[in-house]
Structures are given as C-alpha cells and as structure tokens.
Amino acid sequence: MNAEEIFRIIQRKKSFLCIGLDTDFKKIPKLLLDCEYPIFEFNKHIIDATEDLAVAYKPNLAFYEKLGTAGQMSLEMTVAYLREHYPNVFIIADAKRGDIGNTSQMYAHAFFKNLDVDAITLSPYMGRDSIAPFLETDGKWIILLALTSNEGSSDFQQLQLKNGMRLFEQVISTSAEWGTVNNTMYVVGATKAEALSGIRKLIPEHFLLVPGVGSQGGSLDEVAQWGMNDRCGLLVNASRSIIYADVTNKFEQAARQEASRLQKQMEGILQSRGLI
Amino acid sequence: MNAEEIFRIIQRKKSFLCIGLDTDFKKIPKLLLDCEYPIFEFNKHIIDATEDLAVAYKPNLAFYEKLGTAGQMSLEMTVAYLREHYPNVFIIADAKRGDIGNTSQMYAHAFFKNLDVDAITLSPYMGRDSIAPFLETDGKWIILLALTSNEGSSDFQQLQLKNGMRLFEQVISTSAEWGTVNNTMYVVGATKAEALSGIRKLIPEHFLLVPGVGSQGGSLDEVAQWGMNDRCGLLVNASRSIIYADVTNKFEQAARQEASRLQKQMEGILQSRGLI
Numbered sequence: 350m351n352a353e354e355i356f357r358i359i360q361r362k363k364s365f366l367c368i369g370l371d372t373d374f375k376k377i378p379k380l381l382l383d384c385e386y387p388i389f390e391f392n393k394h395i396i397d398a399t400e401d402l403a404v405a406y407k408p409n410l411a412f413y414e415k416l417g418t419a420g421q422m423s424l425e426m427t428v429a430y431l432r433e434h435y436p437n438v439f440i441i442a443d444a445k446r447g448d449i450g451n452t453s454q455m456y457a458h459a460f461f462k463n464l465d466v467d468a469i470t471l472s473p474y475m476g477r478d479s480i481a482p483f484l485e486t487d488g489k490w491i492i493l494l495a496l497t498s499n500e501g502s503s504d505f506q507q508l509q510l511k512n513g514m515r516l517f518e519q520v521i522s523t524s525a526e527w528g529t530v531n532n533t534m535y536v537v538g539a540t541k542a543e544a545l546s547g548i549r550k551l552i553p554e555h556f557l558l559v560p561g562v563g564s565q566g567g568s569l570d571e572v573a574q575w576g577m578n579d580r581c582g583l584l585v586n587a588s589r590s591i592i593y594a595d596v597t598n599k600f601e602q603a604a605r606q607e608a609s610r611l612q613k614q615m616e617g618i619l620q621s622r623g624l625i
Numbered sequence: 626m627n628a629e630e631i632f633r634i635i636q637r638k639k640s641f642l643c644i645g646l647d648t649d650f651k652k653i654p655k656l657l658l659d660c661e662y663p664i665f666e667f668n669k670h671i672i673d674a675t676e677d678l679a680v681a682y683k684p685n686l687a688f689y690e691k692l693g694t695a696g697q698m699s700l701e702m703t704v705a706y707l708r709e710h711y712p713n714v715f716i717i718a719d720a721k722r723g724d725i726g727n728t729s730q731m732y733a734h735a736f737f738k739n740l741d742v743d744a745i746t747l748s749p750y751m752g753r754d755s756i757a758p759f760l761e762t763d764g765k766w767i768i769l770l771a772l773t774s775n776e777g778s779s780d781f782q783q784l785q786l787k788n789g790m791r792l793f794e795q796v797i798s799t800s801a802e803w804g805t806v807n808n809t810m811y812v813v814g815a816t817k818a819e820a821l822s823g824i825r826k827l828i829p830e831h832f833l834l835v836p837g838v839g840s841q842g843g844s845l846d847e848v849a850q851w852g853m854n855d856r857c858g859l860l861v862n863a864s865r866s867i868i869y870a871d872v873t874n875k876f877e878q879a880a881r882q883e884a885s886r887l888q889k890q891m892e893g894i895l896q897s898r899g900l901i
Binding site for chain 2: 502511
C-alpha cells in the first residue's frame with residue numbers, strides 16, 4: 350500500500366481512525382474466556398463491529414507476547430482474519446523494535462514476510478542501519494518513534510541539541526532521508542499537538558501516526574489543526590477508549606459507538622478541509 | 626541475582642563471557658533439522674558444551690520471533706532448560722523493548738514473570754516511564770542501550786547536546802537515577818572501547834554488557850582496559866563467532882573451543898587485575 354492508497358481509503362471511509370488492539374485477557378468480557386483463543390475472538394468481534402469506521406488496526410505486541418505461544422497464535426489469527434475479510438485495512442504491528450542490521454533483518458522477516466502486517470513501529474535510537482532492513486520490502490512501512498505521548502518523552506526526545514534542534518526534530522530530519530513518503534511514517538503523540546506545526550515544517554508530506562486521543566487525553570481537533578496536510582497525513586489511534594468502552598456482552602455495540610463518535614468527528618474535519 | 630552474586634559467578638568461572646544465542650535455522654547443522662524443535666536442540670547442545678565457560682546467555686528475540694509459535698516454544702524451552710540445569714547462569718532476553726507505561730508493564734510480565742529471564746535489554750528513547758515497570762521486580766535487571774556497536778550509533782547516540790554531553794552520556798547519567806547498580810546495566814559496544822573510560826566516570830560501579838567482540842571486530846583487551854572496574858563490571862558478549870564456529874556435526878566442540886579461547890583471555894585479564 351502506498352500513501353495515495355491510504356488516502357483513498359481515508360476518503361472512502363471518511364475516517365482516519367486507527368484502532369489499537371491492546372487486548373488484555375483481564376479486560377475482555379467473561380463470556381469470551383471459554384473460547385480456545387479468547388484474544389482472537391475478542392479482536393474478531395471488535396473488527397467486525399468497527400471495520401467500516403477504521404482505516405487501520407494496530408495490535409500492540411506486548412499484549413500478545415505476555416501470553417506466550419497462545420498470544421502469538423492470537424496475533425497471527427487476527428492479522429490473517431483482517432487480511433482475509435478486510436483486505437483494504439492497513440495493519441500496524443506496534444512493536445517498537447530496532448537492533449543491529451542482521452537482527453533487524455530477522456524482525457523485518459518476522460513482521461513483513463511471516464506475519465504480513467503493513468507497517469511496524471520502530472525505535473530510532475540505534476540509527477540508520479537498524480532501520481534500513483525494514484525498508485527493503487516494497488509496500489511495507491516503518492513508523493518511527495519521534496515524539497511520544499508519554500511523560501517520559503521529555504527525558505530524551507525533547508532535549509536540545511547543540512545545533513539548536515530538539516532530538517525528536519533531528520530524528521525526523523535525519524531519518525526522512527532514509528525512506529520516502531511511501532514507506533515512512535512517524536509517531537507523534539496527540540498530547541504534544543503544539544509540536545505538530547513544527548514537525549509539519551520538517552516533513553510536510555509524511556503520514557503521522559498519532560496515539561494519545563482517548564484514554565491519554567489528547568484532542569482530535571488540535572491534532573487535525575496542527576498536523577493535517579492536503580492528503581490528510583494523519584492516522585489517529587485510539588485503543589482502550591474504544592475496545593473497552595463496555596466490558597459486558599454489549600462490548601461490540603459500545604466499541605462501535607465510540608469508534609463512530611470519533612469517525613463522525615473526523616468526517617467533519619475532513620469535510621471542513623475539503624478533503625472529502 | 627544482585628551485582629555481588631554476578632561477580633561471584635565471574636570469579637568462580639574465571640570468565641565474564643556472555644554467549645549470544647542468535648540461533649538461525651539456516652545456520653545450524655543439518656542433522657538437527659529433523660528434531661521437533663531444532664532451535665532449542667541447537668541451544669541445548671551449545672549450552673551443555675559451554676556452560677562452565679559462560680556467566681550469561683543471551684537469546685536474541687528476533688531469531689525466535691521469526692519462527693512464530695515454534696520460535697516462542699524454542700525460546701521458552703531454552704530458558705527453562707537453563708533454569709533447570711544451570712541455575713546460576715544469568716539469562717538476558719535481548720529484546721530492546723520499551724513503550725508507554727501500561728504496555729511496558731505487559732512486557733515486564735512477559736519477560737520476568739512468564740519467561741523468567743534475569744534481564745532484558747531496553748531502548749531508552751521513550752524515557753523514564755517506559756523503563757520503570759521493568760524495575761519493579763526484585764532481582765530482575767534492565768540493560769539499557771547506551772552506545773551500541775553498530776555504525777548507526779553515530780546518527781543519534783553520539784549527537785552533542787546543548788549542555789555539552791553526548792546523547793548516550795545523558796541517557797546514562799539520567800537513567801542511572803532510575804534504578805541501582807543491582808538492577809541496571811548498560812549496553813556499550815566493544816567497537817566503541819575508547820568511550821568506555823568516559824562512561825566509567827559517569828557510572829563507576831554499574832555492570833556493562835559489551836557486544837561486538839568477535840564477528841563485529843571489537844577488542845577484548847581494550848574493553849577490559851577501559852571498562853573494567855574492581856568488581857569486573859563487564860559482561861562481554863560473543864554470538865556468531867562462538868555458536869557458528871563450525872556448522873558440521875562438530876559444532877559443539879568448535880563452539881567450546883572458541884568460548885574457551887575467550888574465557889582463557891578473560892581469566893588472564895581477571896588475574897592481572899587481582900580479581901581472582
């Protein structure tokens with residue numbers, strides 16, 4: 350999938366919503382716990398209930414790794430289910446990997462060849478040769494951590510460099526040379542919306558993956574105001590606020606309702622920008 | 626395990642060797658491919674052949690993730706085998722994780738509770754709250770990326786900050802406050818031995834995990850010269866140069882021979898420092 354194809358899905362669905370599948374055994378409805386793969390079963394229900402409202406789904410690897418082989422199975426089944434039933438959905442493995450070249454090659458194989466997701470989140474700390482192996486597969490994307498939504502983003506990401514840039518700005522400006530607007534996105538937290546206008550000066554055309562709307566408190570309007578470009582250029586993620594909107598056997602309707610609320614807001618924004 | 630206990634194992638084994646289990650299906654002897662879990666089988670043979678020479682083993686998660694559930698099983702079996710047969714070995718999951726707090730908590734559970742390794746490598750980019758959940762389990766360690774052995778370490782890690790420090794120095798000096806010398810180590814590449822003396826000024830007492838001796842070309846003598854402290858303070862890792870020393874059915878003897886060569890060199894260094 351290239352940037353133009355993502356934009357066309359955004360236009361068709363009138364949405365730039367990404368739904369985070371941070372699926373936690375302890376939080377899913379009890380009635381699913383008897384299934385052989387409760388995590389997959391929950392994801393399947395959430396996906397079926399929200400697919401027309403979401404451009405992307407983002408399984409968070411930690412939640413699957415915690416469950417060992419059963420988690421790995423649930424992850425593989427979730428991706429396979431999306432591929433089979435909703436081929437035009439963009440699938441992001443939220444894995445935050447990154448290692449020396451020969452190791453990153455292994456991760457690239459694991460995520461792009463075997464699991465067959467469209468994109469993986471990566472940490473930039475180890476530099477270019479830790480990222481390059483992920484750029485070798487046509488149609489697959491890297492999503493580099495730039496300025497994250499958590500409090501700890503001030504510890505290093507926002508440090509001032511001697512050249513006047515902040516670290517996250519340097520990460521963006523250096524790494525933008527490694528790939529293209531058709532295989533590279535950046536993570537910028539919704540809680541840091543005021544930084545988006547500066548980031549847009551560095552990378553006017555790249556897609557940004559923006560977590561932090563919902564449970565973490567970021568504002569969708571502010572994100573759109575500062576971060577949107579003329580091809581939308583945003584995937585805004587909500588995880589817990591959608592998938593755990595209700596924990597009874599009405600969880601699907603509640604998830605759909607919350608996803609729909611965000612989609613409606615996004616539709617309004619896209620309209621006001623003349624993008625749909 | 627605390628730092629003193631690690632030092633005692635170092636003294637007993639006259640070694641500060643860590644063996645990286647970067648076990649690649651394509652590189653293991655053909656005769657193992659008929660086993661149900663060839664990767665585990667290979668690891669088991671390597672471990673049995675080298676255990677008296679090595680203080681630590683470090684499975685590299687990418688190599689296991691690449692194999693999906695079979696890889697996960699092989700990883701779990703490898704850690705369980707070490708725990709059962711060699712309880713005094715220090716086990717490091719080379720995973721380079723790090724995410725927002727509630728996600729890092731999941732990873733901490735996956736690695737420290739379920740898999741039950743002693744330590745995990747982490748990327749510092751997301752700051753304190755991405756690391757803190759890993760410091761909550763007594764006896765378990767974080768190993769933070771500081772200055773890595775690859776070429777890309779110059780992209781960001783070595784950038785000069787406005788305050789005069791380089792990023793990796795700031796990462797070390799900030800994060801040293803998060804934990805203690807009994808639960809925090811740092812990754813410093815052997816190919817960057819000249820930086821070790823500066824790092825030792827910042828953290829005289831912490832253990833350092835030093836990859837890059839062997840296939841990557843770092844020098845053990847230089848690492849010891851600049852990085853060793855009065856409790857050794859070093860775990861030096863070699864992966865491919867040991868485990869793929871030979872790919873015929875003599876692989877165990879060849880791995881032992883290479884591990885033994887490094888151990889002998891380490892014994893000499895420990896003796897010359899009066900540490901054994």
